[in-house]
Amino acid sequence: LLLFSRSELGSDGLLSVDDGRLQHLLEVHGKEVGDTVRIGEINGRMGHGKVLSINTEVAVLEPTLDQLPPAKLPLILVLALPRPKMLRRILRAVAEFGVAELHLINSLRVEKSFWQTPVLDPDTIREYLLQGLEQSRDTVLPPVSCHRRFKPFVEDLLPDLVRGRQSLLAHPGNYPPCPRSTDSGTLLVVGPEGGFIPYEVAKLEAAGCKTVSLGPRILRVENAVTSLLGRLL
Ligand code: SAM
Missing domain, CATH: 2.40.240.20 (Hypothetical PUA domain-like; domain 1)
Structure with missing residues (x-):
């Protein structure tokens, strides 16, 4: 396209x-x-x-x-900011899969330097999203927002996003498997390369997210994101 x-x-x-x-x-x-x-x-x-x-x-x-362009997936992705190289690939995938909204958040294990990357420039974000849209024959840019402070995002914004949606936190461990999507839509949280710390998991759960697992293998962030998006298509 x-x-x-x-x-x-x-x-x-x-x-x-x-x-x-x-x-x-x-x-x-x-x-x-x-x-x-x-x-x-x-x-x-x-x-x-x-x-x-x-x-x-x-x-x-x-x-x-x-x-008309195809409908978006009723899916909000909340992602701990990955390293720039991975962020570029994930931005393309987000647009390609038809994710409705992307929220990039901070976490203790997100390297501070990642927030300085030129990839976060709005024009650059748009460029990578457009590549994904062209691939998947869509025209609508999903909104991308950045939240540099974990606690205000989780306490003040996340409860509104969670309301009325199936809300899942992907976290390796002995948790129930990730379910399929539901008509009410899904909010999905994926952690940083080093994983969320227990405090962050507790805060995300307190905001209404249910912790789920993809099995015993620890997947790279981008593989976790694409396999979760594949399940929720
Ligand atoms: N050492 C980290 C840990 O144990 O949490 C691994 C983090 S993993 C490389 C990066 C992110 O991908 C995780 O925070 C999680 O959101 C997702 N992820 C990777 N493998 C997963 C699995 N088997 N089940 C659920 N989520 C997974």
Whole structure:
């Protein structure tokens, strides 16, 4: 899916595509005049663009936007901030799986330097989310928020997010298995590489999260996230 923002449309309603996206059209898809390209307006409708002209500098597409994007998963992911490399992959996965909201939180075992990463720049977050949306043929950017203090998030915000939802804390140990999703929606909490400390587990449970396990193997954060999202699809 080729995603564009409304501001990219010309006054004639046509979409001009250049640089990397043009390269993709030419080299990966071998598009020519008269072909159609699957396109979507960011946070809007999807459809196709008819190639009116194309050369090595620019392609001009005539958009027809007649489809709604797919529904999001009724799922809120609360994730202890991972290292930047992993965060990039998880941002793509979050958009790809159709997670409705992402909350990045602090925890004792989140390295302080992770909060300084340029990946947390809103434009960079958007860039990785767009990659996931393009992959999964969706247009709607999920909101991402950062909570640099664990206690205020868990005490003041989490109870509202938990209310009316199945709320799960994934934590290795002898806990019940992670259930499937429910119609009321799910909130899922995943910890840092070193795991949540007992105090944090107790606070998350006091806010209404039920601790569940994925079995005896300790999974890397990104594998835990994607396998949990797979269960909750
Ligand atoms: N040493 C840490 C511990 O024992 O908690 C391991 C943390 S694990 C690498 C990172 C996160 O992935 C965990 O905090 C948890 O949210 C999730 N996770 C990994 N394996 C899991 C499992 N078997 N069951 C439930 N959650 C798991």
